[in-house]
Amino acid sequence: MAEVSTGSTQRITLAKGLNAGLRAAMENDPKVIVMGEDVGKLGGVFRITDGLQKDFGEDRVIDSPLAESGILGTAVGLAMRGYRPVCEIQFDGFVYPAYDQIVSQVAKIHFRSQGKVKMPIVVRIPYGGGIGAVEHHSESPEAQFAHTPGLKVVSCSNPVDGYFMIQQAIACDDPVIFFEPKRQYHADKAELDESLTLADADPLFSSRVVRAGSDLTLLAYGPMVKTAMQSAEAAAGEGKSIEVIDLRTLSPLDMGPVLESVRKTGRVVVAHEAHVNLGMGAELAARITEECFFSLESPVLRVGGFDTPYPPSRIEEEWLPDLDRVLDAVDRALAF
Amino acid sequence: MTQQAGTTADFPGPEDVFGPSHADGGPELVQLLTPEGERVEHPEFSFDLDDEAIKGFYRDMVLTRRIDVEATALQRHGELGIWAQLLGQEAAQIGSGRALAPQDFVFPTYREHGVAWTRDLDPLRLLGLFRGVDQGGWDPNANNFGLYTIVIGAQTLHAVGYAMGMQRDGVVGTGDAERDAAVVAYFGDGASSQGDVNESFIFAASYNAPVVFFCQNNQWAISEPFERQSRVPLYQRALGFGFHGVRVDGNDVLACYAVTKAALQRAHEGSGPTLVEAYTYRMGAHTTTDDPTRYRLSSDVEAWKLKDPIARVKAYLTRNGLVDDSFFEEIEEEAEQLGHHLREGCKALPDPSPLSVFDHVYVDQTPELAAQKEAYAAYLDSFEGAH
Numbered sequence: 001m002a003e004v005s006t007g008s009t010q011r012i013t014l015a016k017g018l019n020a021g022l023r024a025a026m027e028n029d030p031k032v033i034v035m036g037e038d039v040g041k042l043g044g045v046f047r048i049t050d051g052l053q054k055d056f057g058e059d060r061v062i063d064s065p066l067a068e069s070g071i072l073g074t075a076v077g078l079a080m081r082g083y084r085p086v087c088e089i090q091f092d093g094f095v096y097p098a099y100d101q102i103v104s105q106v107a108k109i110h111f112r113s114q115g116k117v118k119m120p121i122v123v124r125i126p127y128g129g130g131i132g133a134v135e136h137h138s139e140s141p142e143a144q145f146a147h148t149p150g151l152k153v154v155s156c157s158n159p160v161d162g163y164f165m166i167q168q169a170i171a172c173d174d175p176v177i178f179f180e181p182k183r184q185y186h187a188d189k190a191e192l193d194e195s196l197t198l199a200d201a202d203p204l205f206s207s208r209v210v211r212a213g214s215d216l217t218l219l220a221y222g223p224m225v226k227t228a229m230q231s232a233e234a235a236a237g238e239g240k241s242i243e244v245i246d247l248r249t250l251s252p253l254d255m256g257p258v259l260e261s262v263r264k265t266g267r268v269v270v271a272h273e274a275h276v277n278l279g280m281g282a283e284l285a286a287r288i289t290e291e292c293f294f295s296l297e298s299p300v301l302r303v304g305g306f307d308t309p310y311p312p313s314r315i316e317e318e319w320l321p322d323l324d325r326v327l328d329a330v331d332r333a334l335a336f
Numbered sequence: 337m338t339q340q341a342g343t344t345a346d347f348p349g350p351e352d353v354f355g356p357s358h359a360d361g362g363p364e365l366v367q368l369l370t371p372e373g374e375r376v377e378h379p380e381f382s383f384d385l386d387d388e389a390i391k392g393f394y395r396d397m398v399l400t401r402r403i404d405v406e407a408t409a410l411q412r413h414g415e416l417g418i419w420a421q422l423l424g425q426e427a428a429q430i431g432s433g434r435a436l437a438p439q440d441f442v443f444p445t446y447r448e449h450g451v452a453w454t455r456d457l458d459p460l461r462l463l464g465l466f467r468g469v470d471q472g473g474w475d476p477n478a479n480n481f482g483l484y485t486i487v488i489g490a491q492t493l494h495a496v497g498y499a500m501g502m503q504r505d506g507v508v509g510t511g512d513a514e515r516d517a518a519v520v521a522y523f524g525d526g527a528s529s530q531g532d533v534n535e536s537f538i539f540a541a542s543y544n545a546p547v548v549f550f551c552q553n554n555q556w557a558i559s560e561p562f563e564r565q566s567r568v569p570l571y572q573r574a575l576g577f578g579f580h581g582v583r584v585d586g587n588d589v590l591a592c593y594a595v596t597k598a599a600l601q602r603a604h605e606g607s608g609p610t611l612v613e614a615y616t617y618r619m620g621a622h623t624t625t626d627d628p629t630r631y632r633l634s635s636d637v638e639a640w641k642l643k644d645p646i647a648r649v650k651a652y653l654t655r656n657g658l659v660d661d662s663f664f665e666e667i668e669e670e671a672e673q674l675g676h677h678l679r680e681g682c683k684a685l686p687d688p689s690p691l692s693v694f695d696h697v698y699v700d701q702t703p704e705l706a707a708q709k710e711a712y713a714a715y716l717d718s719f720e721g722a723h
Contacts, residue, residue: 074494080501100490101490101532105490112471114695115695116475117477150697174699
């Protein structure tokens with residue numbers, strides 16, 4: 001991000017950042033279409049598309065029938081016709097009816113057509129837990145999409161990234177699964193410098209060191225970035241210097257900053273809300289081991305959700321990895 | 337149309353819904369040319385082209401059948417891994433395909449070889465998928481003919497989305513016949529059970545999208561008979577979704593043309609979707625790997641042979657003295673040339689390079705995939721004699 005700022009700034013939430021980013025994308029390209037359940041008059045159940053239908057009309061902000069496969073399947077046809085659909089899946093656990101269209105069609109049509117048909121589709125998925133919801137409203141299915149060739153998968157963690165990354169994802173000619181940490185939507189505000197343009201933003205598929213440190217590398221994305229930062233702060237009080245990286249992109253992974261950090265610290269903890277088994281942490285651990293085996297002082301440790309279905313909400317705070325569980329892993333890695 | 341949405345009087349009564357399915361397609365079947373080759377009139381649908389057009393349809397169907405025969409033989413010779421036969425469905429595909437305007441767009445299954453023919457796609461291009469050298473490498477936008485879709489019914493949603501795009505492009509209901517566009521979504525009786533097909537009906541109805549849902553009910557989804565998929569005639573399902581449905585004799589090329597043309601006309605003018613059920617029969621196997629003798633009676637097949645889509649047109653042309661022997665001889669000669677083109681062309685289709693698999697996964701290739709390609713290339717080069 002550019003350091004120099006001349007314009008005015010405003011403090012925005014992630015929800016506001018995404019909304020402003022969607023608006024900017026729609027203003028810049030008349031082919032951008034927003035579609036999903038309740039995205040029109042209601043502005044989405046999280047209000048991320050608030051006001052868009054009023055300003056861009058029902059042809060560009062489409063309230064769809066309640067059918068996720070239908071949303072993605074028709075988005076494929078719209079993309080073939082030259083449009084850039086931005087599909088909202090209302091909650092993470094409702095993406096599965098659309099899974100076939102995403103994995104078998106959206107991800108494969110460019111390959112199938114030998115490059116003749118592009119699929120510039122964005123699938124926005126509010127994900128993760130911590131909002132006290134009923135079943136299917138708190139899941140973290142990102143690894144299932146990162147495992148699918150043909151898709152690109154990203155997750156924003158803060159309001160400013162939300163504003164820029166959604167615009168970059170829409171501008172991307174490949175399909176992007178865009179994971180939004182729903183418990184951050186209205187949580188924290190950050191300053192958005194309105195004079196900044198997309199050209200000032202970091203590339204979409206890049207990771208970022210968000211806190212420098214020398215003893216251990218803590219990898220996180222989406223909702224866990226905040227927890228990681230708090231963990232690093234707490235560890236600093238105990239004299240431990242933690243470097244935190246916000247991965248931002250999950251497929252492709254941007255291993256450059258990760259490897260550079262690990263070569264410096266020799267120790268890694270990966271934190272995500274998703275189940276540990278075959279999650280993003282597994283791939284990261286494998287890549288780190290392959291690329292800088294001799295720099296490692298300890299095994300790559302993973303902190304995440306247990307390998308169970310997401311629990312009833314009264315015990316979700318125990319289930320979700322929190323500051324203490326992250327610090328526990330940090331301690332184990334440092335003691336190895 | 338035979339069924340008007342929204343008027344209770346036209347909804348089927350219990351006897352229609354729960355009665356036995358009709359082996360002959362039932363009294364509701366739109367037919368303009370009998371199996372004996374006699375022209376008959378229908379109160380709602382008429383064939384508005386001349387005998388020259390019928391001669392053209394005959395040629396289309398004979399050549400389409402030849403594509404099917406040659407491809408089947410190529411599979412038997414090991415040149416194709418598999419082939420999905422269309423034998424018996426020539427009229428449904430040629431009739432509907434010839435009703436399309438150039439600006440219309442087709443979303444096919446993997447059996448629409450006859451429709452591909454009407455879109456001027458070189459049939460050799462169809463073979464790549466079945467030979468395993470590509471996954472359907474033609475440009476959908478070159479002939480307005482989408483790629484073959486193997487997941488059953490998935491393409492019907494793509495069709496509706498494409499039609500929604502046409503609406504937004506302002507090419508529906510303009511009154512300009514050169515401009516008004518629509519989409520035809522092809523699928524089969526088996527696909528009618530898929531959620532995607534039902535969702536596509538809902539989206540199309542909700543947005544009044546310019547789509548013709550063209551269902552070839554060929555009675556069989558591999559080994560499962562139509563009765564396993566539906567307890568009502570398929571065309572009647574349209575009523576429940578709020579649009580028109582019509583059942584046409586799928587072995588009657590004139591009726592298939594006329595009904596599709598009428599449905600397209602409605603779509604073009606902005607009157608929304610139509611479901612056409614082309615009542616036909618899969619004379620061959622599901623694919624070359626299938627053995628229909630395990631699940632159906634040869635007497636059924638024999639009964640449908642009497643309704644052959646090509647024979648009835650030949651009878652019509654001959655009986656009315658519209659052609660002489662040279663007409664048939666010329667088409668036969670053309671079919672020979674087409675067969676030669678397919679046989680020689682198929683064997684000459686080049687295998688793709690193993691490294692090409694990396695090339696079109698993304699528009700913007702990822703650094704990690706580029707690295708994988710590079711590493712695999714180096715690995716291949718490491719073998720003795722590699723070049």
